[in-house]
Amino acid sequence: MTVRIVVDRDKCQGYGQCVFEADDLFGLDESDTCVAAAEVGEDRRADAERAADVCPMQAITVE
Amino acid sequence: MGVVVAGAGLGGLRAAESLRAAGYSGEITVVGEEPHHPYNRPPLSKQALSGPIDPAGLEFRRKAGVDDVQWRLGSPVAGADLAGRTVTLADGTVLPFDGLVVATGLRPRRLPIPGPAGGRSPLRTVEDAEHIRQRLAPGSHLVVLGAGFIGCEVAATARALGADALLVAVDEEPLIRPLGREVGAAMRRRHEEHGVEFALGRTVTAFEGVDSAEAAVLDDGRIVPADVIVEAVGTQPNVEWLAGNGLDLTDGVLVDSGMQVQGTDAPVVAVGDIARYPLALAGPGPLRIEHWNMPTETGRRAGRTLAALLLGEAPDRGPFTAMPSFWSDQYDISLQSFGLPGLATSVEVVEGDVDSDCIVEYRDDDGLIGVLGINRTPDLVPYRKRLAERASQAEGA
Numbered sequence: 001m002t003v004r005i006v007v008d009r010d011k012c013q014g015y016g017q018c019v020f021e022a023d024d025l026f027g028l029d030e031s032d033t034c035v036a037a038a039e040v041g042e043d044r045r046a047d048a049e050r051a052a053d054v055c056p057m058q059a060i061t062v063e
Numbered sequence: 064m065g066v067v068v069a070g071a072g073l074g075g076l077r078a079a080e081s082l083r084a085a086g087y088s089g090e091i092t093v094v095g096e097e098p099h100h101p102y103n104r105p106p107l108s109k110q111a112l113s114g115p116i117d118p119a120g121l122e123f124r125r126k127a128g129v130d131d132v133q134w135r136l137g138s139p140v141a142g143a144d145l146a147g148r149t150v151t152l153a154d155g156t157v158l159p160f161d162g163l164v165v166a167t168g169l170r171p172r173r174l175p176i177p178g179p180a181g182g183r184s185p186l187r188t189v190e191d192a193e194h195i196r197q198r199l200a201p202g203s204h205l206v207v208l209g210a211g212f213i214g215c216e217v218a219a220t221a222r223a224l225g226a227d228a229l230l231v232a233v234d235e236e237p238l239i240r241p242l243g244r245e246v247g248a249a250m251r252r253r254h255e256e257h258g259v260e261f262a263l264g265r266t267v268t269a270f271e272g273v274d275s276a277e278a279a280v281l282d283d284g285r286i287v288p289a290d291v292i293v294e295a296v297g298t299q300p301n302v303e304w305l306a307g308n309g310l311d312l313t314d315g316v317l318v319d320s321g322m323q324v325q326g327t328d329a330p331v332v333a334v335g336d337i338a339r340y341p342l343a344l345a346g347p348g349p350l351r352i353e354h355w356n357m358p359t360e361t362g363r364r365a366g367r368t369l370a371a372l373l374l375g376e377a378p379d380r381g382p383f384t385a386m387p388s389f390w391s392d393q394y395d396i397s398l399q400s401f402g403l404p405g406l407a408t409s410v411e412v413v414e415g416d417v418d419s420d421c422i423v424e425y426r427d428d429d430g431l432i433g434v435l436g437i438n439r440t441p442d443l444v445p446y447r448k449r450l451a452e453r454a455s456q457a458e459g460a
Binding site (some may be wrong): 013014015019020023028055061 | 077103105106123124307311353356359388392397399440441443447
């Protein structure tokens with residue numbers, strides 16, 4: 001099982017809260033917009049969901 | 064029976080999700096005063112004021128675990144008998160519970176200022192925001208009571224929409240309580256550069272107008288045009304429904320580090336803005352913290368505690384090491400903070416200049432207690448680490 005992380009880059013405002021939660025799954029690009037690992041193992045689901053929970057714009061979906 | 068979650072905001076939602084994640088499989092009923100599912104409030108003072116507001120677009124995504132939760136929305140809670148394990152709703156319905164989550168949050172404090180009520184509004188709900196948005200137009204005159212984050216954000220949004228903005232506050236500087244005098248003064252200068260006016264050390268004594276306010280009278284006698292008035296002068300915890308149960312309700316609801324409500328034998332937890340808890344970073348004295356990320360942090364912890372209590376297990380009574388965090392957008396300024404700057408006894412700009420991009424350290428007797436970045440969010444990583452280390456060194460952590 002893998003976990004899909006989808007970022008709505010139109011919603012993202014570059015607050016970077018996800019990066020503070022899991023800096024190996026999320027980062028900000030040169031325009032301060034979120035980029036995320038596309039697929040991670042099930043063992044990282046909790047970390048990905050934590051980051052999605054604290055996104056101020058709720059721009060991260062974990063599937 | 065099952066769990067009743069009183070309050071359908073972010074804290075209530077996260078508590079319900081956490082109950083499920085912790086293995087609680089009984090019924091969960093969420094009772095909320097507002098007619099909406101839990102939604103995100105910060106955009107209401109910013110992006111949401113720029114166009115028609117779609118409440119559904121602000122809703123939090125709800126995790127699959129809470130698909131079977133029953134929602135009783137538009138149904139405020141009116142009372143509770145914790146010993147008898149029931150909650151009473153405003154419509155008279157009595158809901159028995161095995162476990163209770165107190166998540167009724169805050170309401171805006173209102174000032175008893177004489178004059179017409181039309182045009183005056185707090186800013187807490189989507190309805191408040193829609194009310195304000197419909198009146199904000201190029202050339203309209205916004206008067207904000209209060210110079211905290213909501214007041215400053217609304218003023219910035221109003222200027223972007225072409226409205227005039229005047230902030231009236233008893234404080235000496237905007238944001239002085241959360242961020243201190245030096246940063247507050249710098250934020251005032253930035254607002255003034257964008258055309259915002261301030262009446263500091265002042266109050267509004269009356270509004271003038273027929274059905275709707277047209278002008279505000281200040282306590283120095285000045286009369287200023289005012290056709291949109293936002294009251295942003297603080298909040299009050301919604302604790303009244305818990306009265307008569309022997310709880311400490313002096314400022315919110317007193318809980319332990321696991322968010323279990325103190326003063327009752329019933330399995331009751333409290334979350335979010337209403338909970339007053341010991342935070343590892345700040346020491347043993349309990350605090351109530353209104354930052355946006357704390358409903359999520361307290362909701363998670365409270366859900367685990369309540370699940371343990373209901374499953375006959377020992378809850379985690381260890382320190383609560385969550386890191387308070389807030390952000391604020393005003394014009395092109397992006398403020399980001401970690402920790403509790405409001406508790407500092409000394410403040411120092413450690414990188415950059417307070418009138419441009421900078422990092423500010425907030426310290427108390429034990430060292431770093433908070434940090435603020437102005438347009439420096441990515442550079443806050445080492446400061447956040449230092450704060451997390453301090454929290455982890457708290458007694459028992």
